Amino acid sequence: MRTEPRIPFESKVIFGYQNQAVSGSITNLSLKGIFINSHSCPPKNSFVEIALAVPFLSEPPNVMAKVKRTDHGGFAADFFGMNHEVASSIWSFVCARLTSLSNCPYCGMPIEDKQLSHCPHCTYLLSFDEPGYFEKRDTAITRKSLMDFIGKLSDPEVHAIARTIRKYLLGRNNEGSDNCDEEMVGTCDKMRTVFHLIRKVAMADVPVLIIGETGTGKEMAARAIHERSLRQNGPFIPINCGAIPKDLLESELFGHEKGAFTGAERQVRGRIEYAAGGTLFLDEVGELPPLLQVKILRFLEDYRVERVGGRESIEVDLRIIAATNRDLEKDIAEGRFREDLFYRLNVVTIHMPDLRERGEDIVIMAEMFLRKYAQKAGKNIGGFTREALTALKTHHWPGNVRELVNRIRRAAVMAEQRWITPDNLELKIGQNQGEGLKEACKRFEHILIKETMGRHEGKISQTAKALKISRSEMYYLLKKHGIERAERITKGPTPV
Numbered sequence: 090m091r092t093e094p095r096i097p098f099e100s101k102v103i104f105g106y107q108n109q110a111v112s113g114s115i116t117n118l119s120l121k122g123i124f125i126n127s128h129s130c131p132p133k134n135s136f137v138e139i140a141l142a143v144p145f146l147s148e149p150p151n152v153m154a155k156v157k158r159t160d161h162g163g164f165a166a167d168f169f170g171m172n173h174e175v176a177s178s179i180w181s182f183v184c185a186r187l188t189s190l191s192n193c194p195y196c197g198m199p200i201e202d203k204q205l206s207h208c209p210h211c212t213y214l215l216s217f218d219e220p221g222y223f224e225k226r227d228t229a230i231t232r233k234s235l236m237d238f239i240g241k242l243s244d245p246e247v248h249a250i251a252r253t254i255r256k257y258l259l260g261r262n263n264e265g266s267d268n269c270d271e272e273m274v275g276t277c278d279k280m281r282t283v284f285h286l287i288r289k290v291a292m293a294d295v296p297v298l299i300i301g302e303t304g305t306g307k308e309m310a311a312r313a314i315h316e317r318s319l320r321q322n323g324p325f326i327p328i329n330c331g332a333i334p335k336d337l338l339e340s341e342l343f344g345h346e347k348g349a350f351t352g353a354e355r356q357v358r359g360r361i362e363y364a365a366g367g368t369l370f371l372d373e374v375g376e377l378p379p380l381l382q383v384k385i386l387r388f389l390e391d392y393r394v395e396r397v398g399g400r401e402s403i404e405v406d407l408r409i410i411a412a413t414n415r416d417l418e419k420d421i422a423e424g425r426f427r428e429d430l431f432y433r434l435n436v437v438t439i440h441m442p443d444l445r446e447r448g449e450d451i452v453i454m455a456e457m458f459l460r461k462y463a464q465k466a467g468k469n470i471g472g473f474t475r476e477a478l479t480a481l482k483t484h485h486w487p488g489n490v491r492e493l494v495n496r497i498r499r500a501a502v503m504a505e506q507r508w509i510t511p512d513n514l515e516l517k518i519g520q521n522q523g524e525g526l527k528e529a530c531k532r533f534e535h536i537l538i539k540e541t542m543g544r545h546e547g548k549i550s551q552t553a554k555a556l557k558i559s560r561s562e563m564y565y566l567l568k569k570h571g572i573e574r575a576e577r578i579t580k581g582p583t584p585v
């Protein structure tokens with residue numbers, strides 16, 4: 090198909106080739122090139138100089154062109170180095186005639202309705218005199234050539250390209266989630282253990298089970314493993330076993346053949362097949378119904394699938410990472426989850442800590458999210474007030490990091506002053522958030538020790554003195570709360 094619309098146009102012409110002037114007649118003209126009939130055709134890739142003595146150009150210029158092909162006693166040549174004035178005169182002339190054509194100048198199909206803005210056959214833009222026509226046309230052509238190119242690639246190649254474009258060109262890692270361009274943040278011991286495990290298992294290509302409360306970053310950890318693995322150029326295909334209706338889940342995972350059930354109008358591949366060459370992320374795996382637990386177990390034995398209603402057994406090379414916020418061992422004991430599947434999935438376990446166990450990371454993450462969302466909201470926010478920091482540190486965080494992200498995003502939008510208050514975060518200081526007295530005392534003790542240490546630059550004796558306890562009691566408390574040397578010199582909350 091043509092990428093430049095051309096018009097039939099008849100006019101005598103002289104062109105120069107190898108120092109000879111040759112005569113011919115123009116039969117077609119576009120902004121990009123020309124077709125000339127001549128008894129003497131220059132060969133492909135040769136250069137000609139055309140004296141464009143055509144009625145619409147008052148001063149006939151000499152235009153250079155390169156021969157693209159020769160056929161039917163003539164040759165097609167592409168213009169080059171044409172000046173802007175000549176180009177715009179040619180385009181005005183071509184454009185005026187294009188609108189009266191009865192066939193699409195791109196695909197050649199008949200166009201009955203002259204008012205159409207796009208060709209009903211090839212979909213290219215027909216409103217040639219519309220402002221921005223060239224940009225729109227180029228976008229359509231680029232889009233189509235990309236589609237043609239992608240159509241010839243294998244599924245893993247398509248996924249790898251999409252991932253690279255999203256990550257490196259668009260700065261997005263995952264559509265729909267605006268947080269995935271962030272690296273996983275964490276400095277506390279528990280998160281360091283998580284990072285260590287992620288790096289260690291990434292290259293091992295074994296199934297991994299990630300457990301943790303809702304919003305602790307299980308999916309982020311799964312993606313981090315995939316991105317550091319040998320399968321990083323393959324797809325990362327997530328499926329939330331708890332979010333898809335049980336009767337659709339089987340076909341979603343395994344695919345189906347045409348006619349497998351009422352409504353199965355065509356063959357559909359399942360997510361397992363889509364994950365070929367990459368990673369299948371079985372989210373909320375504890376919600377898998379018993380029948381599908383058996384099917385997944387069988388799949389993990391030989392890595393072969395049969396689509397629903399199909400007989401062909403298809404080999405799929407992938408890695409499984411599963412995640413759950415359920416206590417699977419309890420589910421096994423109560424007969425809700427198969428023990429054999431649990432051991433298959435649980436070759437390595439990564440435990441994502443609750444946010445409330447991550448100490449100073451809460452503030453580090455809060456500050457990072459605030460910078461990001463303040464910038465997005467175009468606000469000049471200085472940080473958190475002392476009260477807001479206390480509220481962040483003492484909140485129970487039932488929704489973990491996701492809750493933190495949401496509260497900060499909302500606060501960045503709602504804040505009217507330079508400093509974020511507990512009100513902006515919709516948090517209250519000292520509000521009982523469902524924890525017992527012992528837990529609350531321990532948490533308070535932890536915060537108090539860290540803040541006092543921060544004020545005394547990590548010096549044990551000065552902190553002990555300020556807290557009115559002995560040095561040995563101080564060491565005992567540091568051990569009890571797992572406060573590390575590096576943490577002791579962390580400064581207290583940002584001064585307001």
Ligand SMILES: Nc1ncnc2c1ncn2[C@@H]1O[C@H](COP(=O)(O)OP(=O)(O)OP(=O)(O)O)[C@@H](O)[C@H]1O
Nearest residue numbers: 268269273274302303304305306307308309490491
């Ligand atoms: N360590 C981290 N650093 C930065 N952002 C994080 C971190 N952990 C989680 N997040 C962010 O928190 C949100 C929740 O993370 P994610 O979806 O991975 O959690 P999840 O455990 O899979 O949650 P759920 O159980 O609800 O599915 C996301 O926006 C993610 O980007």
Ligand SMILES: [Mg+2]
Nearest residue numbers: 307308372412
């Ligand atoms: Mg999740």
